[in-house]
Amino acid sequence: MGHLIEPHGGKLVNLYCPQDLADSLKKQSINYFSIDLTPRQLFDLELILNGGFSPLQGFMTQAEYESVVDKEVLPNGLCWPIPVYLDISEETAKNISLEQPIALRDMEGFLLAIITVSDIWQPDKLKEARQIYGTESTIHPSVEEMLDSDKTYCLGGKLIGLEQPVHYDYKMLRLNPVDSRAFFQRMGWRRIMAFDTYKPLHSAHKEMALLAARQNKVNIFMHPIVGLTHPGDIDHYARVRCFEAIMKTFPDDSVIFGLLPLAMRMAGPKEALWHAIIRKNYGCTHFMVSADHADPFASTGRDLFYASGAAQEYVAKHEDATGVKMVAFKKMVYLPNKVQYVPVDQCSEDEMQSLELSATELRRRLAFNLDIPTWFSPPEVVKVLKKAYPPRCRQGLTIFLTGLSGSGKSTIAKVLMSRFMQMGDRPVTLLDGDIVRRNLSSELGFSKRDRELNIIRIGFVASEITKNGGVAICAPIAAIAKSRLHNRLLIAKSGGYIEIHIATPLEVCEKRDRKGLYAKARAGMIKGFTGIDDPYEIPQNPELVIDTSDMSPDEAAEDILLYLKKEGYIT
Numbered sequence: 001m002g003h004l005i006e007p008h009g010g011k012l013v014n015l016y017c018p019q020d021l022a023d024s025l026k027k028q029s030i031n032y033f034s035i036d037l038t039p040r041q042l043f044d045l046e047l048i049l050n051g052g053f054s055p056l057q058g059f060m061t062q063a064e065y066e067s068v069v070d071k072e073v074l075p076n077g078l079c080w081p082i083p084v085y086l087d088i089s090e091e092t093a094k095n096i097s098l099e100q101p102i103a104l105r106d107m108e109g110f111l112l113a114i115i116t117v118s119d120i121w122q123p124d125k126l127k128e129a130r131q132i133y134g135t136e137s138t139i140h141p142s143v144e145e146m147l148d149s150d151k152t153y154c155l156g157g158k159l160i161g162l163e164q165p166v167h168y169d170y171k172m173l174r175l176n177p178v179d180s181r182a183f184f185q186r187m188g189w190r191r192i193m194a195f196d197t198y199k200p201l202h203s204a205h206k207e208m209a210l211l212a213a214r215q216n217k218v219n220i221f222m223h224p225i226v227g228l229t230h231p232g233d234i235d236h237y238a239r240v241r242c243f244e245a246i247m248k249t250f251p252d253d254s255v256i257f258g259l260l261p262l263a264m265r266m267a268g269p270k271e272a273l274w275h276a277i278i279r280k281n282y283g284c285t286h287f288m289v290s291a292d293h294a295d296p297f298a299s300t301g302r303d304l305f306y307a308s309g310a311a312q313e314y315v316a317k318h319e320d321a322t323g324v325k326m327v328a329f330k331k332m333v334y335l336p337n338k339v340q341y342v343p344v345d346q347c348s349e350d351e352m353q354s355l356e357l358s359a360t361e362l363r364r365r366l367a368f369n370l371d372i373p374t375w376f377s378p379p380e381v382v383k384v385l386k387k388a389y390p391p392r393c394r395q396g397l398t399i400f401l402t403g404l405s406g407s408g409k410s411t412i413a414k415v416l417m418s419r420f421m422q423m424g425d426r427p428v429t430l431l432d433g434d435i436v437r438r439n440l441s442s443e444l445g446f447s448k449r450d451r452e453l454n455i456i457r458i459g460f461v462a463s464e465i466t467k468n469g470g471v472a473i474c475a476p477i478a479a480i481a482k483s484r485l486h487n488r489l490l491i492a493k494s495g496g497y498i499e500i501h502i503a504t505p506l507e508v509c510e511k512r513d514r515k516g517l518y519a520k521a522r523a524g525m526i527k528g529f530t531g532i533d534d535p536y537e538i539p540q541n542p543e544l545v546i547d548t549s550d551m552s553p554d555e556a557a558e559d560i561l562l563y564l565k566k567e568g569y570i571t
């Protein structure tokens with residue numbers, strides 16, 4: 001490995017033990033206390049065991065955590081920007097003592113590793129939020145997840161790896177740091193630039209990577225993250241297919257392709273620095289960083305959470321500490337006169353008649369089944385994209401009606417159901433409040449927790465229906481904004497999500513009082529009735545707002561269908 005860049009800390013960690021030892025440890029461990037790891041913990045475990053997180057040899061102790069949070073270094077002074085810990089609930093922590101060996105299993109119960117506990121400690125999550133994410137605000141999805149979690153204790157300690165975490169997909173592409181380093185050495189590559197994007201790859205990315213490779217005299221390691229990525233990202237199967245398609249159009253022997261099983265934290269600049277260190281462990285000397293790298297809101301259409309370009313500056317500022325050179329993503333534009341891509345900063349005034357296709361425009365074209373020009377993306381990639389993003393009229397869809405009892409949700413839902421059945425294009429399922437409470441949530445009441453659980457169950461079923469190309473029409477009260485948002489994020493991954501606030505005022509609903517429930521609630525016979533003595537959190541950004549005070553259910557349904565037509569969900 002003489003000519004390759006050294007791993008972070010000088011030595012590549014490999015914590016897997018020989019097979020015979022693994023077999024005997026597996027036998028011994030049947031009496032050990034077990035922990036089933038979460039997806040994030042599993043991805044972290046994989047990269048600790050295979051050296052992707054060198055020099056870490058286990059989950060962090062409190063001293064390591066505090067050093068990383070306060071000073072962005074490990075206790076030995078080595079740069080490390082992101083905490084990597086094994087968080088557990090207080091109840092689990094009560095069962096564990098120091099020096100105890102614990103069996104770590106995946107979600108199906110397969111034994112993967114043993115941790116010898118050297119520290120049981122509590123993270124300061126608010127401080128971590130401020131220091132790592134730059135905010136205590138739960139607008140940041142990782143901060144929200146962290147602060148919301150009931151895992152308030154952590155286990156620190158060294159690991160012994162018994163089995164590699166199981167992946168059933170793309171086995172050939174799952175290179176670990178030993179594999180990539182061996183490949184680079186075999187090829188005689190000493191300068192390697194890691195390249196990743198969460199978006200599908202287009203010609204502009206390819207031209208940018210090739211230009212950067214020429215300018216920096218490097219070979220390219222296409223290394224997309226396939227662990228946990230941005231919410232709303234194209235699923236990794238389609239993303240990998242796009243990478244595979246565009247790889248075929250690169251010059252021979254200049255690029256290699258592997259997958260990185262990393263659970264992103266979306267911590268912007270600090271995360272970008274972490275990605276650079278991980279790529280160093282895989283043998284890379286250079287790392288391409290985009291202006292919005294690891295931003296939780298990148299490509300969501302919302303304003304970026306971190307300043308544009310901050311991630312690039314941060315990685316560049318730490319080049320001495322990491323030994324990895326930052327290469328900035330350069331915006332490329334297509335010049336039809338030259339039939340060629342050029343960096344935007346090299347365009348003359350009169351060349352500014354360049355062609356560009358924004359991510360939003362691309363999504364629009366896919367949604368409406370419109371042409372995508374070959375200068376933008378090679379036909380091989382367009383084919384993959386069209387399969388991954390069928391036009392809206394062929395996607396599944398959830399129509400989520402929310403509003404007070406008596407606002408008209410159920411009747412509108414029934415009209416919509418019939419209209420979709422009449423169209424006959426997609427299977428339709430009605431998830432009305434009453435139906436769900438009878439079949440799916442019969443044990444639940446109307447406490448905040450039960451209401452949340454009810455809505456999340458509806459969301460789960462609707463997401464499965466949507467994923468499989470059907471129409472789910474939901475009509476619960478769904479008074480809690482957080483659970484509605486949960487559903488939106490889940491369902492929008494696999495198809496359309498249309499939230500409709502049936503905003504009929506309380507006075508009107510109460511006057512209708514078809515079930516006599518408002519009268520009972522006013523008389524104190526029903527406690528915690530939405531709108532009377534339990535809150536309804538008004539939707540802030542629904543796709544549609546409909547007040548049925550002076551409107552028939554048919555008219556309301558017609559408004560919804562017109563909206564769906566305008567947005568391309570029905571033809």
Ligand code: PPS
Pocket residue numbers: 404405406410433434437446450451452454455475476477478479515517526527528529530534
């Ligand atoms: S929730 O909050 O979204 O889980 O509610 P949902 O599943 O839609 O159930 C609402 C129906 O249950 C009846 N009901 C109550 N509603 C609100 N608050 C309380 N405390 C309550 N108790 C019973 C009521 O009939 C609702 O039906 P709709 O169809 O909305 O009128």
